[in-house]
Amino acid sequence: MYLAKIYVTYKPSILDPQGEVIKSALKRMDYADIQQVAQGKYFEVKLNAKDVDTASSEVKSFTEALLINQNTETYRFDLSLVEDEVEA
Amino acid sequence: MYLAKIYVTYKPSILDPQGEVIKSALKRMDYADIQQVAQGKYFEVKLNAKDVDTASSEVKSFTEALLINQNTETYRFDLSLVEDEVEA
Amino acid sequence: MKGINSMTTIAENELTPEQVRDSKIYTQWGLTEVEYELIVKTLKRLPNFTETGIFSGMWSEHVSYKKSKPILKKFWSTNERVLQGPGEGAGILDIGDGQAVVFKAESHNHPSFVEPYEGAATGVGGILRDIFSMGAQPIAVLDSLRFGELDDPHTRHIVDGVIAGIAGYGNAIGIPTVGGEISFDSVYSGNPLVNVMAVGLIDQAAMQVGQARGVGNSIIYVGAKTGRDGINGASFASAEFSTDHESDRSAVQVGDPFLEKLVMDATLKAVREHSDIIVGIQDMGAAGLLSSSSEMAAKAGMGITLNLNLVPQRELHMTPYELMLSESQERMLLVVKRDEEQAIIDLFKEADLDAVVIGEVTDNGRYILEFDKGIVADLPIDFLTHAPKQDLPMTKPERMSTFNDTQYEPDIADLKATILAIMSQQTIASKASLFRHFDSMVRADTVIKPGGDASLVRVRGTKKALAMTTDVNARYLYLNPFVGAKMAVAEAARNIVSTGALPIGITDGLNFGSPDNPEVYYELDQSVAGINVVAQQLNTPVISGNVSLYNETDGQAIYPTPMIGMVGLLDDVNQAMTIGFKNPGDIIYLIGKTEDSFNGSEIQKMQTGKIDGQLFDFDDEAELVAQKLVRSAIHKELINSAHDLSEGGLIVGLLESSFQNTLGFDIDTQQDAKYLFSETPSRFVVSVSPELSDEFESIASGYATKLGHVTHSDEISIKTSTQNVHLSLVETVKVYQESISCQLKD
Amino acid sequence: MKAAVISFPGSNCDFDMLYALKDFGIDVQIVFAKENNLDEFDAIFLPGGFSYGDYLRTGAIARFSPIMSAVTKAANEGKLIVGVCNGFQILTEAGLLPGQLLVNKNPGFICEEVPLKVVNNNTNFSNAYSLNETIMIPIAHGEGNYFADDEVLTELENNHQVVFRYGNNPNGSLNDIAGIMNEKGNVFGMMPHPERAVEKVTGNIDGQNFFKSILSGILNQA
Numbered sequence A, B: 001m002y003l004a005k006i007y008v009t010y011k012p013s014i015l016d017p018q019g020e021v022i023k024s025a026l027k028r029m030d031y032a033d034i035q036q037v038a039q040g041k042y043f044e045v046k047l048n049a050k051d052v053d054t055a056s057s058e059v060k061s062f063t064e065a066l067l068i069n070q071n072t073e074t075y076r077f078d079l080s081l082v083e084d085e086v087e088a
Numbered sequence C: 001m002k003g004i005n006s007m008t009t010i011a012e013n014e015l016t017p018e019q020v021r022d023s024k025i026y027t028q029w030g031l032t033e034v035e036y037e038l039i040v041k042t043l044k045r046l047p048n049f050t051e052t053g054i055f056s057g058m059w060s061e062h063v064s065y066k067k068s069k070p071i072l073k074k075f076w077s078t079n080e081r082v083l084q085g086p087g088e089g090a091g092i093l094d095i096g097d098g099q100a101v102v103f104k105a106e107s108h109n110h111p112s113f114v115e116p117y118e119g120a121a122t123g124v125g126g127i128l129r130d131i132f133s134m135g136a137q138p139i140a141v142l143d144s145l146r147f148g149e150l151d152d153p154h155t156r157h158i159v160d161g162v163i164a165g166i167a168g169y170g171n172a173i174g175i176p177t178v179g180g181e182i183s184f185d186s187v188y189s190g191n192p193l194v195n196v197m198a199v200g201l202i203d204q205a206a207m208q209v210g211q212a213r214g215v216g217n218s219i220i221y222v223g224a225k226t227g228r229d230g231i232n233g234a235s236f237a238s239a240e241f242s243t244d245h246e247s248d249r250s251a252v253q254v255g256d257p258f259l260e261k262l263v264m265d266a267t268l269k270a271v272r273e274h275s276d277i278i279v280g281i282q283d284m285g286a287a288g289l290l291s292s293s294s295e296m297a298a299k300a301g302m303g304i305t306l307n308l309n310l311v312p313q314r315e316l317h318m319t320p321y322e323l324m325l326s327e328s329q330e331r332m333l334l335v336v337k338r339d340e341e342q343a344i345i346d347l348f349k350e351a352d353l354d355a356v357v358i359g360e361v362t363d364n365g366r367y368i369l370e371f372d373k374g375i376v377a378d379l380p381i382d383f384l385t386h387a388p389k390q391d392l393p394m395t396k397p398e399r400m401s402t403f404n405d406t407q408y409e410p411d412i413a414d415l416k417a418t419i420l421a422i423m424s425q426q427t428i429a430s431k432a433s434l435f436r437h438f439d440s441m442v443r444a445d446t447v448i449k450p451g452g453d454a455s456l457v458r459v460r461g462t463k464k465a466l467a468m469t470t471d472v473n474a475r476y477l478y479l480n481p482f483v484g485a486k487m488a489v490a491e492a493a494r495n496i497v498s499t500g501a502l503p504i505g506i507t508d509g510l511n512f513g514s515p516d517n518p519e520v521y522y523e524l525d526q527s528v529a530g531i532n533v534v535a536q537q538l539n540t541p542v543i544s545g546n547v548s549l550y551n552e553t554d555g556q557a558i559y560p561t562p563m564i565g566m567v568g569l570l571d572d573v574n575q576a577m578t579i580g581f582k583n584p585g586d587i588i589y590l591i592g593k594t595e596d597s598f599n600g601s602e603i604q605k606m607q608t609g610k611i612d613g614q615l616f617d618f619d620d621e622a623e624l625v626a627q628k629l630v631r632s633a634i635h636k637e638l639i640n641s642a643h644d645l646s647e648g649g650l651i652v653g654l655l656e657s658s659f660q661n662t663l664g665f666d667i668d669t670q671q672d673a674k675y676l677f678s679e680t681p682s683r684f685v686v687s688v689s690p691e692l693s694d695e696f697e698s699i700a701s702g703y704a705t706k707l708g709h710v711t712h713s714d715e716i717s718i719k720t721s722t723q724n725v726h727l728s729l730v731e732t733v734k735v736y737q738e739s740i741s742c743q744l745k746d
Numbered sequence D: 001m002k003a004a005v006i007s008f009p010g011s012n013c014d015f016d017m018l019y020a021l022k023d024f025g026i027d028v029q030i031v032f033a034k035e036n037n038l039d040e041f042d043a044i045f046l047p048g049g050f051s052y053g054d055y056l057r058t059g060a061i062a063r064f065s066p067i068m069s070a071v072t073k074a075a076n077e078g079k080l081i082v083g084v085c086n087g088f089q090i091l092t093e094a095g096l097l098p099g100q101l102l103v104n105k106n107p108g109f110i111c112e113e114v115p116l117k118v119v120n121n122n123t124n125f126s127n128a129y130s131l132n133e134t135i136m137i138p139i140a141h142g143e144g145n146y147f148a149d150d151e152v153l154t155e156l157e158n159n160h161q162v163v164f165r166y167g168n169n170p171n172g173s174l175n176d177i178a179g180i181m182n183e184k185g186n187v188f189g190m191m192p193h194p195e196r197a198v199e200k201v202t203g204n205i206d207g208q209n210f211f212k213s214i215l216s217g218i219l220n221q222a
């Protein structure tokens, strides 16, 4: 089984107002040295696939179809082989 | 300046409803081999600190105080030294 | 029945009964030595680990009301409208035509301090479950919030989180947050108050109760899976705080409004379609599965047996202790007739929700938990659900005997500056920048939105509307809990009356410090007494409520803050009255007398930084007369606006009426200028068309004073016997509207 | 002539929309997202709410629910499709309308009545208004910040696909966009809630002409 770790962030041209809000909250809490905050999304997906290439193209496909909106977001991912057991 | 990349996920023992919703959407879209989906958060924070240890303890402190809910979430982070310029 | 010897010890590291006794772990869970000994004596054996946890949850103040019950018993809670008084998920009042209104308040003070967003969000989720577990469709949410002052950065962080949390949950589930109140005082900085009230509508035929009747009937668990969140939150809410609170964060639950919407819709559908087979419904609130299941059985005089392995679980390897005391959100318990379960299960399955039979009703009066084929708890339900009551000592607070009996003398050398300063005070200034985050209009029934006196929600399909409000001025209670509590009820009623509605009932949120302090216990007792007096005069029974004690941090108690949630009934929504002036030329009247009422007032706080002196009087008779007059003037269609006066006094009321439709006014009070700021209760400002002024005066003579008239200019012109002042409407509005948002920015 | 209001799990303005349509005499019913056929309907309404919790991205999951293939089919057949608030977000995610609704520029949900300017009254959704008329309509959203790239924006403007603009941009939307339609003019989305502004008793009737427009639009098509 493969584990894909997918990191989604806004494209650089898109303003990230949530990052700004977090930044000002941190300033208020006296974390004075914060320069910039960006908030993104992070997914861990476990999937079966016959080989790493298939897994990789599968991840690419569903990430672009569902997990991100290509208008504004971009992503990268790592893929690793993991043990076969899924709990619960 | 340091760049912290912070990955927040639910604690392993917690089933996450958002991940479940995504998983069933993926199944409906015929990605049949998906075993498990977890949705988390991803933050990129740039901060000044006198050394890597200070930066690291700062990141730990504000992540636990604000970015995560320790009840249900856990996190890890990478820290790297970056150039001094902040955009926007 | 299997004997006690078959009881198993669950986890390897779980303490044995002897270890529980010797380590006294129960004291950390909030049980006293005396209580533990009583348990041992009654059971005639040592309780095991799970059972000890069960007692600690059930006997916490939050669940058992063991300390407040002797006082709560005194509430007046019956009249011709009351269909359900205290004792169920929520109280119910008859509103005619076979319909009823259901309401209750709940506090989430401690969780909101620790984890503001989730604390407030789950407060909303919890109170909504109380409403729909009665079979009622929730139609509105209100809140009552107290924070420290905004110059404190941590307070700003809490305010942001709490507002976002209420919005996050209420908006998503689609129940409008139609009103509430927010004020600020440094006594709340370590102990904010987050009370939420929910109102629902029900057909009387569909009323449900949380009872487990009928031997052999099935206990069905529905909704979210059980996780480790909020384990033992009830004892957490029943303990004082120390500033070392970070470790307590794990006691805060996480909410999922999407899931709750599914649970709500499915539960209401089940009530509509299967009322013949549903015996009882109970939400899981404080002390989760434990208190809901044991109380349902206790109320019906029955026993209950649950198999914990059947409980849907969100985490692995949960112990019985954790399963019973978890406060995971969005869960309900249904009692359904034996052999009829499938219809209910299918209905929930259709909405993709878990619905599982986890146990049954028995006739042995025992609370039995099975787990991994053994029995992990076997307790007499009656004993379990009746914590030993505690009669606590009370004494009049020291401070009250030191209060000076003269009223504070405001300094108004510069009247204009004083007015502008009052309008910008945190407690007075517009809260729109906060409540704009709440969806106040979803369901499209909101007639009067936040920003007026009471809010008004129409009952679709009828001409009726329900008015609702939350109120209390805790400064008055700090000076005098009895009189202050009377004033709180009166003020709530004035707000209802300003819309034209008739006040019909009360829910309360009793927020106090530690009851173990005799002065605090006195405050609680006197507050309840004060509420009762006015509730009876107004014929508004107290049908539900909530108690939150131990609101102190490091020994600093909050002001006694009994939030009054009131509901009113307006027979014809077309008569709904609002606070704003409507037409230039309309004549402005003050109803009620203005006296030297400055101790505890906004102007005293603003000018001296504190609250001090003996509270001014409350005249019950004057209050009733003023309310009656305003309602009858509204019903006779004699007036165009009505606004009750409270914090900040006449000047604040006039300006708020003026701001609504941006109409100025020109008045002469013929009194000393200081009376613009007096907070004498039992007063309203109304405006009347000139053609109707004779008729209005004929019913109001002796009670109303003509002040002047509404203008269309941008200018506000005020004469008094000592000073005159002109204000720019635009400038004054700006101060009023922007004060809070400016202070919330960094 | 029949209309459908789609109820997704988490929709919470479905009944508000249903009641508003009924008030205008339209034969309307709720259709659940699990279903997959809308052939019998002439107009389809996607209401506000938080479909599937909107945890991933507003509208992202709803877009893949079974009913959406029927909505797409109906759109292609030229039937009227109207998305309000979450419905608009779903239509953009589904690609039936261009662009995307992002988090408000100042993050946080806002519920307020805001001025809208009718900038194209020659549409199925606005023909009962006058051109450039200003109306007050409530908004209630946290993610209503309309975004599209320059090319798409230019196209929208050139084709007069923008129907309503904010008078007082509350959320950072590009070009003050509050409501747009597709090029064909049969699919429409807006963030503000006209269904909350149809009754005098609740204080605002500026949304009435929106429904009157649609009514004449449906009649034209039928």
Ligand SMILES: Nc1ncnc2c1ncn2[C@@H]1O[C@H](COP(=O)(O)OP(=O)(O)O)[C@@H](O)[C@H]1O
Residues within 6 Å of the ligand: C062, C063, C072, C075, C085, C086, C087, C088, C089, C090, C091, C104, C130, C285, C286, C508, C509, C510, C542, C543, C544, C545, C546, C547
């Ligand atoms: N201050 C109060 N005044 C009147 N009734 C109260 C008060 N506090 C609690 N009650 C009633 O006691 C019952 C239990 O309340 P509570 O434990 O807060 O409910 P829940 O189990 O939903 O948390 C409810 O019926 C409630 O209305």
Ligand SMILES: [Mg+2]
Residues within 6 Å of the ligand: C088, C089, C090, C130, C283, C285
């Ligand atoms: Mg309850």
